[in-house]
Amino acid sequence: MxxxxxxxxxxxxxxxxxxVKRRPKRTFSAEQKCRAxxxxxxxxxxxxxxxxxxxxxxxxxxxxxMQAFEAMVEALKPKVKESSQTVLSPRIQRLLARIEEPExx
Numbered sequence: 001m002x003x004x005x006x007x008x009x010x011x012x013x014x015x016x017x018x019x020v021k022r023r024p025k026r027t028f029s030a031e032q033k034c035r036a037x038x039x040x041x042x043x044x045x046x047x048x049x050x051x052x053x054x055x056x057x058x059x060x061x062x063x064x065x066m067q068a069f070e071a072m073v074e075a076l077k078p079k080v081k082e083s084s085q086t087v088l089s090p091r092i093q094r095l096l097a098r099i100e101e102p103e104x105x
Contacts, residue, residue: 028056032054033064033067033068034068035054036050036054036056036061036064037061037064037065037068039053039054040061040065041065047061047062
């Protein structure tokens with residue numbers, strides 16, 4: 001647990017040292033994040049009520065919701081294989097070959 005030492009001066013100019021203990025950083029599993037976001041999207045509860053139930057802040061829930069939305073959009077994009085070379089129809093290839101030929105007429 002990280003600690004931070006703070007100093008404060010009183011009216012008599014004596015220094016008082018306080019040790020502030022910080023809470024360790026919490027980690028949440030993907031399942032917990034999904035449960036919170038799906039509860040927000042599917043239930044009639046307010047976001048603040050869900051945050052209280054899950055023990056998280058509103059900002060954290062909003063961040064998870066944005067991440068879930070971005071991942072959903074990415075997953076639903078059409079999967080098209082893009083090759084480095086563009087495949088042209090034979091007719092267009094012949095026309096391009098004609099244009100690129102030196103003028104021998």
